[in-house]
Amino acid sequence: MQIIDTHCDALLKLQLAKRGAFYKQQPLNFTDAESIETNYERLWSGGVKVQFFAVFLYPDLPDNEKWQHALEQVDLFYTEILGKNPAMKHIKRWEDIDALADGEIGAVLTLEGADAFGNDLMKLRQLYRLGVLSIGLTWNNANLCADGAGEPRGGGLTLLGKDVVRLNNENRVFTDVSHLSVKGFWDVMELADYPIASHSNARALCDHPRNLDDEQAKAMFAKNGMIDVVFCLDFIKPNPKDIMIPDLIRHIDHFCSLGGVKQIGIGSDFDGIASHIIDLENASKFQNLVNELQKHYSEDEVAGFAYRNFLEHRPGMNVQKS
Template identity: 25%
Template sequence: MSAISIRGPYSGGRNQRTLIIIGASALIVATIIVTVSVLVTRSDSNVELTLEEKVHQILEDSPVIDGHNDLPWNIRRLAYNDLRRVNFSEDLTQNAIWGKDDSTHTDIPRLRKGHVGAQFWVAYTSCTSQFKDSVEQTLEQIDVIKRLVDKYPEDLQFATSADDIENAIANKKIASLVAVEGGHSMQFSFGILRNLYAMGARYMTLTHSCNTPWADASPVDAKNPILLPESDGLSEYGLRIVKEMNRLGMMVDLSHVSQRTMEKALNHSVAPVIFSHSSARAICDHHRNVPDSVLEQVRKTNSLVMVNFYNGFIRCDGQRANISDVVEHIEHIRGVTGPDHIGIGGDFDGVDSVPEGLEDVSKYPDLIKALLETGNWTDEDLKKLSGQNLIRVFRAVEEVRDSLKGQEPEQDAIKAEELEKYKVNLTCITAKFERLQPQQLLKTRREAPAELQLREL
């Protein structure tokens, strides 16, 4: 006779129900443990993540820090710097004016979708303003950047340091920095350079598409040059501008400059430099791109190349580029410099033709996904590309600034002869320039300390 029959008809039923309840409870607990285990696995290890989840995780950990966006120029061009004319918290693809313009790629919703954590907004003025009102226009563009940030405080946060960038990202804001594109924005005045820095400018591109009296621009390297070299890359005065930027803590940007200018700046700067929006010349032989010999210097000096998305710099055969072409540039640069010296500088809102798949600032995750699909990139390398490399270089520039605190600011005026040598029209300029007759110059050199004699020579 079974034990159950001895206990009676109801006793066995209660025990069975108890066992069922205990078993069910154990099953629920086990399910919870397995579920938590799976979730932990998915969050702590990439093994179980989908490609899209992996991209999201990478950009959550290291949001995109883009080196170059010309939105302020489009605000000037399309809205006359009147921020009441356009709402950047809306999808501007639906805007009657902005949505039909091939050169507009940016608004806050798309920046958020693109996981942008920091953006260098460019205070750009055309080379046609050189020796005219370039300084005035640059000040206006810095003003519109600051007003833009002030108008959208829920999304944008003004930044002037590497710490500021990290603080903004921690606050779920888009760090917004000022960049100056073209040395003509400071003309040839150390005082103006220092004031641009005081207003928040944290890099200056040494030239745009025109030579300055102290630096040569990239068109001197074109196959059919439209400019002639005038300063052997950088004149002595140009080298002093680089020195003063080092002292200030302003990053030296070598996009748009000639190869000789790149080489001399890399050799002279005591801080790492950046190329805020340039690609690989070995892939597309355009004078705006960076040759391999310079990429080697980038690696040796701990500097940074931020890849540009403009179609004409990505493909040189006249065909429209696609996201795979951009991947090719990125992989080539990494192959020369290693993963610590490459970043992203899309040049959105500054160009009218972009690669298929990278149509606007929302598409950065697609680029990260395309790189992941190659199988050549670790998560850590992609985090360096997306923003960590820029933070590292920015901190290094700040460290050099701090180490030079005892150094006096540059105070010498550019020589009138130097301006006249480059046929600068001084009729619109009322500033006084130092003039030295040959006999005076010789006497000055003889009496000066050896360091000054070398500098003057």
């Protein structure tokens, strides 16, 4: 079964390798590098049809280096992921997914945290032109747009952050709430035409600030937003140990109980997590999740979780009401 995965951090791994940090093998080869959980061969083996690739910057980077680091990751997206793997096709517009041929894998460029462009909306518009189709205003830290989930102050969107959401709307770009503070989340709900939680779970099952509580989940569903469950162990169970695929499926069950069966997807966070669900260690194992889901849900519902729910909730693509 096809898979659409809305979050991974392969670009950061490629950048760290290029810069000589952490990885002895220099540089990493996206095609088959063992340390890249979403390498091309694993995406192909796991049935992935579309993979999102996030540009992520460490928050302690000096401000005057952030734009350069972001552009370096964008360049790696073009040269290492697209340039060296002919079957990887850049999704520049949401309609491009429909044009993918058999054997081709779509690659979507995203931004995890507005730190890259600071307060310069001209840089944001450049990112749109480069193909960024989903933007999270923050990582866990605060920035000029909003407070992240890890910021004790817990503030909402700034005037700049609200301008970014409006620009996202105009450009048919998702506004990603996965790392936002609670107040920031509700500000986005008021403004965003295309909200997504690209990698978050249910706070009712695991009380972590990166997860969504029931009222947030219901608000996402009311706005035709997607919630894509994440494989990070800390977001699945308290005091996680020996996490199995059914533990993750319980989060899907919970979101379904809130009315979200048509708005749940997958956002693995591969290449950004240190420990893994048993039998779901990299992208080649996605069908293990599909097989387990098929024990509990209809084929139609499983296809929804795997890829079709996302296709029906792409920005500006005649969204179907749930």
